[in-house]
Amino acid sequence: MKAGIVGLPNVGKSTLFNSLSNAKAQSANFPFCTIEPNIGVVNVPDPRLQKLESLVNPERVVPATVEIVDIAGLVKGASKGEGLGNQFLGNIRETDAILHVLRCFDDDNVVHVDGSIDPIRDKETIDIELQLKDLEAVDKKIEKTKRAAKTGNKEAQRELGVLEKLKSGLESGTSVRALEIPEEDREDIVKPMQFITDKPVMYVCNVDEASAVEGNAHVERVKEAVKDEDAEVIVLAVGIEADIAELDDYEERQMFLEDIGLSEAGVAKMIRSAYKLLNQQTYFTAGVKEVRAWTVKVGATAPQAAGVIHTDFERGFIRAEVIKYDDFVSYGSEAKVRDAGKLNVEGKEYIVKDGDVMNFRFNV
Numbered sequence: 001m002k003a004g005i006v007g008l009p010n011v012g013k014s015t016l017f018n019s020l021s022n023a024k025a026q027s028a029n030f031p032f033c034t035i036e037p038n039i040g041v042v043n044v045p046d047p048r049l050q051k052l053e054s055l056v057n058p059e060r061v062v063p064a065t066v067e068i069v070d071i072a073g074l075v076k077g078a079s080k081g082e083g084l085g086n087q088f089l090g091n092i093r094e095t096d097a098i099l100h101v102l103r104c105f106d107d108d109n110v111v112h113v114d115g116s117i118d119p120i121r122d123k124e125t126i127d128i129e130l131q132l133k134d135l136e137a138v139d140k141k142i143e144k145t146k147r148a149a150k151t152g153n154k155e156a157q158r159e160l161g162v163l164e165k166l167k168s169g170l171e172s173g174t175s176v177r178a179l180e181i182p183e184e185d186r187e188d189i190v191k192p193m194q195f196i197t198d199k200p201v202m203y204v205c206n207v208d209e210a211s212a213v214e215g216n217a218h219v220e221r222v223k224e225a226v227k228d229e230d231a232e233v234i235v236l237a238v239g240i241e242a243d244i245a246e247l248d249d250y251e252e253r254q255m256f257l258e259d260i261g262l263s264e265a266g267v268a269k270m271i272r273s274a275y276k277l278l279n280q281q282t283y284f285t286a287g288v289k290e291v292r293a294w295t296v297k298v299g300a301t302a303p304q305a306a307g308v309i310h311t312d313f314e315r316g317f318i319r320a321e322v323i324k325y326d327d328f329v330s331y332g333s334e335a336k337v338r339d340a341g342k343l344n345v346e347g348k349e350y351i352v353k354d355g356d357v358m359n360f361r362f363n364v
Helices: 013-021 047-056 085-093 119-150 154-171 183-193 217-225 238-246 250-259 266-277 302-309 311-315 325-331 334-339
Strands: 002-006 032-036 039-043 060-062 065-070 097-103 201-206 232-236 280-286 290-297 317-323 344-346 357-362
Touching: 002 013, 002 085, 013 039, 013 065, 013 238, 013 266, 047 060, 047 280, 047 290, 047 325, 065 266, 085 119, 097 119, 097 266, 119 154, 119 217, 154 183, 201 217, 201 266, 217 232, 232 266, 238 250, 238 266, 290 302, 302 311, 302 317, 302 357, 311 317, 311 357, 317 325, 325 334
Parallel strands: 002 065, 002 097, 060 290, 097 201, 201 232, 280 357
Antiparallel strands: 032 039, 039 065, 280 290, 317 344, 317 357
16 A cells, blocks of 8 residues: 655655655664665554563564655646656556645745745645546546447446536546545446545645644645545644654654654654555554564455465454454453453454454464
């Protein structure tokens, strides 16, 4: 699962990505490694993993991860090929969620491509380009669907109705994710088309140090503008985050954070939020060989969770032994949880909960 960082040039995307690339500076347990120049695998900070490590004392610890993609800055006309145009739009189409960076700080030394600081205008610039690209896809689909609908094909007629609603919404400047479309139509018609503006989005307001804790007037404008989008807004002093990430000493980092009124680095919060934005959750396996955080979609069943470890686990699934995280911590070990009768045996219909500590029984 990938989350793509997007925004206009000079809003702080690359600095943010570089801060993420130094996420290892936030905790020795959460390193970062680069797969490609513009893709990073970032470990999800999770204090539960550290707690399990302290109880089990395993040979190794493996955290959950999320891929962050640094996408080149977009400019007006991208939908028609301006700037990196099609390359930008192709890169963003391959991601599963969008981290939209908005410049919410004033600094005459950092040039803005449009000459002034206005995060709402910047947001609309990118929204329009993405909406135009989706509109192009809708128009092509409408032409094909119309021919089938004219023959009396009921399914084509239903699809055409949804497509025309999409077209109307996009032409009025509304992203696909914000349109009121019945869930069945979304599943059957909208999702297969993989619209860019249907991807979940988080707005990252890049502020100055003085605004790192409470934000500023620019941030308040962003919050008001996106209140109907079902989107999260994160406030991040990206330049300060980059400075913090450069510090090797843990105590120095904590002192730096305390000086500006933060309890933890903002990038840690952002990584966790991106993980949730991707509709992911964590379950754990905890043994002397390894304590590991495994990633599954929210709503996954026990066999599906087993399949994340190995396809044979899902194919030959018999049962899952499940311990609630709080019970594991409270009793201190799997053996004591068993003795207390707090270990639950679950079958194929069990829906995995975030934080479950699980063992799987299978036979192939």
